Amino acid sequence: MNLDKKNIQKLEALIADANKITLCTHQSPDADTIGSALALSNVLLQMGKQVKVVCPNTPPDFLDWMVGIDSILVHDKEGKEVYNAVVEADLLFAMDFNAPHRTANVEKAMLDSSAKKVLIDHHLFPEENYFDLMFSFPKKSSTCELLFEILDNSNFKKYLNVDIATNIFVGIMTDTGSFAYSCNEPSTFEIVAKLIRLGVNVKETHDIIFNNNTIERLRVLGLGINDKLKVFPDKKAAYISFSKEELSQFGDSEGLTEGIVNYGLSIKGICFAALLTEKGDKIKISFRSKKEFNVNAFARENFEGGGHFNAAGGKSFLSLKDTEKKLENLISNFKI
Ligand code: 5GP
Ligand code: MN
Numbered sequence: 001m002n003l004d005k006k007n008i009q010k011l012e013a014l015i016a017d018a019n020k021i022t023l024c025t026h027q028s029p030d031a032d033t034i035g036s037a038l039a040l041s042n043v044l045l046q047m048g049k050q051v052k053v054v055c056p057n058t059p060p061d062f063l064d065w066m067v068g069i070d071s072i073l074v075h076d077k078e079g080k081e082v083y084n085a086v087v088e089a090d091l092l093f094a095m096d097f098n099a100p101h102r103t104a105n106v107e108k109a110m111l112d113s114s115a116k117k118v119l120i121d122h123h124l125f126p127e128e129n130y131f132d133l134m135f136s137f138p139k140k141s142s143t144c145e146l147l148f149e150i151l152d153n154s155n156f157k158k159y160l161n162v163d164i165a166t167n168i169f170v171g172i173m174t175d176t177g178s179f180a181y182s183c184n185e186p187s188t189f190e191i192v193a194k195l196i197r198l199g200v201n202v203k204e205t206h207d208i209i210f211n212n213n214t215i216e217r218l219r220v221l222g223l224g225i226n227d228k229l230k231v232f233p234d235k236k237a238a239y240i241s242f243s244k245e246e247l248s249q250f251g252d253s254e255g256l257t258e259g260i261v262n263y264g265l266s267i268k269g270i271c272f273a274a275l276l277t278e279k280g281d282k283i284k285i286s287f288r289s290k291k292e293f294n295v296n297a298f299a300r301e302n303f304e305g306g307g308h309f310n311a312a313g314g315k316s317f318l319s320l321k322d323t324e325k326k327l328e329n330l331i332s333n334f335k336i
Contacts, residue, residue, distance in 0.1 A: 003135065003146075008154045010133050014116055018091035020050045022115070026097035027056040027104040028254075028284070031066075031209070033096035034059050035171030036120065036143040038068040040093065042167070043151065043159040052085040056104045060255020062212055066170065067163040075105045082106060089115040096120075096143035096171075098136070098306075099127035120147055123307065124296060138308070141183045144171025148191050162199030169200045170209060177262065178206065181310065216250040217258075224260050224275075231267065235334040238264035239327060241276035243320055261286040271336050276316075276323060283316040283323045293336055302330060 015021070021044050025033040037053045044051045053072045063069060075082040086092065086109035097103065098121050100110040110117075110130075119131045122140040140146045148168050151157060172192065176183040183189070196202065224240040231238045240260060250256055257277055264273030265288045272293050275286040285303050287295035288311050295312040299305035305314020316323040 003137070003149060003153070005153075007133065007135065008150060011118065011135075011150065012155055014091055014118060014133065015044070015047070015049070018049065018089075018116070020052075020089045021091045021093070022052045022054060022085045022089035023093040023095055024086065024097075024103055024106060024110065025053065025055045025072075025095055026102045029055050029057070029059045029063075030096075030258075031063055031174040032142045032144055032171035034063055034066060034069065034072075035167040035169075036147045037093070037095040038066055038072075039144065039147060039164045039167040039171075040095070040120075040151075041068060041071075042161070042164045043156050046159045047156075052089075054082045054085055054106060056106050058254045060258060061214070061253055062209060062255055062258075063170075065208055066167055068167070079105070083109045086110055086115075087113045089113060091115055092117045094119045094121060094131070095147075096122070098123040098125060100130060120150065122146055125306070139185075141185075141188045142172045142175035144168040144175070145188055145191055148195070149187075152191075152194065160198055165195040165198035165200045166205060169195045169202075169205055173206065174209065178210070182308070214253075216253070217256060220247070220250045220256055221260055221263070224257075225263060229264065230328075231264075231270070232328075232331050232334075233269060235331050236269055236271040236336045237273070237331045237334060238267055238270045239274035239276065239324075239331075240264060241320060241324055242278065244278040247277060261288050264288070265290060272331070272334065274327060276320065276327070278320045281317065283318070283320055285314045285316065285323075285327075287312045287314070298330075302326070 023037040025037050041051045041053050055072050055074050057076045058074050073082045092115040100107045116132045119134040122137050122143050124138045126136045137146050228240045261275035271290045273288045277284050289295045294309050296307050296309050299312040299314040303314025307313050
């Protein structure tokens with residue numbers, strides 16, 4: 001699978017033939033899935049298409065300034081509208097995820113839909129049978145970078161504008177931890193240069209994402225680092241876990257604990273970090289690693305998850321205590 005002219009022509013033809021187009025984002029939406037979906041929806045709206053962007057659950061508050069975000073349909077709030085938008089579409093896009101199950105409560109609609117399906121994504125192991133056309137590039141920093149490359153090399157280039165560029169920039173900036181990882185290719189920076197020429201303001205955009213914390217986000221980080229961080233120096237591992245009660249003290253809004261996993265990984269000598277958060281009937285887990293530790297495989301094998309080599313996620317249906325025990329047991333066998 002590559003970004004050859006033929007695939008771009010196929011995409012142009014699929015879009016030309018479609019009127020109702022729905023863009024799907026993954027569960028616990030981040031800036032890459034939202035940014036890429038809103039950017040492509042902006043292009044499609046300029047073309048006069050009937051476009052909907054659907055999310056399984058509410059996007060985090062720190063993305064509420066993104067152009068187009070108010071038009072997103074959220075399954076947790078508007079289940080019927082989301083189901084209809086997916087099932088009645090002529091063309092569906094999977095933005096920044098590799099298989100329908102990554103949309104949780106939107107999966108059924110995706111499976112029921114007879115629309116043509118296009119994948120634009122940078123996760124490993126796409127579900128090939130589901131899609132009619134795939135742009136699957138696991139080496140790309142982000143889906144936003146990939147989307148820009150597609151748009152810039154297609155007849156959609158004329159629709160690029162500052163709003164599209166900003167939404168794309170946010171996805172690249174956040175998926176690379178402000179250009180710290182997954183961005184060792186000059187092409188990422190060449191694309192960013194084009195985004196700046198389209199009008200992106202780097203400082204303003206960085207500030208609105210990273211210097212716009214709620215007090216609750218800072219306080220939960222404080223609790224995590226002071227009281228909840230467990231470090232296993234011999235195993236080069238660290239993790240933080242939060243119970244439902246601990247999170248509810250801070251309001252447990254979407255995105256409350258986003259980024260906290262990276263603090264474990266920032267400790268000298270640590271190569272594996274995890275963050276456990278108790279959500280409803282399950283424990284959501286984020287994994288991050290340095291160097292050669294493959295957290296994608298670790299999450300797949302042990303916690304029904306996946307993601308990338310150095311950043312992945314998973315879940316557990318054990319209690320928080322038993323999930324911690326399971327994780328500590330796995331850590332005790334590490335030979336990093
Ligand atoms: P995060 O820890 O930020 O939620 O996720 C890190 C990466 O792992 C993201 O690329 C995300 O898409 C992926 N990821 C998170 N949770 C899951 C999961 O349950 N299954 C799979 N396959 N990927 C996940
Ligand atoms: Mn991504």
